[in-house]
Amino acid sequence: MEAMSTEKKLITRDDWEKRLNDVKIRKEDTDRLVMNFLVTEGYAEAAEKFKMESGTEPEIDLATIKDRMAVNKAVQSGNVEDAIEMVNDLNPEILDTNPQLLFHLQQQRLIELIRNGKVEEALEFAQEELAPMGEENQSFLEDLEKTVALLAFEDVSKCPAGELLDVSQRLKTASEVNAAILTSQNHEKDPKLPSLLKMLIWVQDQLDEKVYYPRITNLSTAALENPAV
Numbered sequence: 001m002e003a004m005s006t007e008k009k010l011i012t013r014d015d016w017e018k019r020l021n022d023v024k025i026r027k028e029d030t031d032r033l034v035m036n037f038l039v040t041e042g043y044a045e046a047a048e049k050f051k052m053e054s055g056t057e058p059e060i061d062l063a064t065i066k067d068r069m070a071v072n073k074a075v076q077s078g079n080v081e082d083a084i085e086m087v088n089d090l091n092p093e094i095l096d097t098n099p100q101l102l103f104h105l106q107q108q109r110l111i112e113l114i115r116n117g118k119v120e121e122a123l124e125f126a127q128e129e130l131a132p133m134g135e136e137n138q139s140f141l142e143d144l145e146k147t148v149a150l151l152a153f154e155d156v157s158k159c160p161a162g163e164l165l166d167v168s169q170r171l172k173t174a175s176e177v178n179a180a181i182l183t184s185q186n187h188e189k190d191p192k193l194p195s196l197l198k199m200l201i202w203v204q205d206q207l208d209e210k211v212y213y214p215r216i217t218n219l220s221t222a223a224l225e226n227p228a229v
Helices: 013-021 027-041 044-054 063-076 080-090 099-115 119-136 138-152 167-184 192-208
Strands: none
Touching (some): 027 192, 063 080, 063 167, 099 138
16 A cells, blocks of 8 residues: 655645635624733723723623732732732622632731741641641641641741742732632633633644644734745
């Protein structure tokens, strides 16, 4: 039997652009994608301006974005107790129905106490607030033990759990809270636009195996590059 040909087909730039132009995309759909991104990422002023310019109605009350971003800022600044109060003011059910989120916020409070050198207060807080939660959930207990281990090291850089004091830990907790608030508002926790871009990259990777075509390598400009044969 003859070996199957693996030669890839060439699609010219003119043919590719014609195919793209044949795909009809409504402006209303792209506007909704933009609004979805602005709302989800918390750009309240930009969302308000875009609403006025495009006439696109947001999926949630834009006033709630500022409240959500205030919670986000509080967590990222280490003011976790204030963040918890703000979340409860927004919707008490968010923490009442999400024990994992509540634990992670309380864990972040413990981390901040340790960061500020409040050893006795940290131990008391861990025993009174976090230990009971750890008794009900093994993963919580493991995270608690890892956090308390920070107290055993004068130089936390030598502690295996030292990364808990990094800014990235605050960002991780803030992101989890942000997602929970969005979910409580019946809104997607992640913007749609990045997912579509990831899908574009995946599709191009699949096409690369079969054809030469003008691909997009710079997602910020979406410029087509001539096929490399």
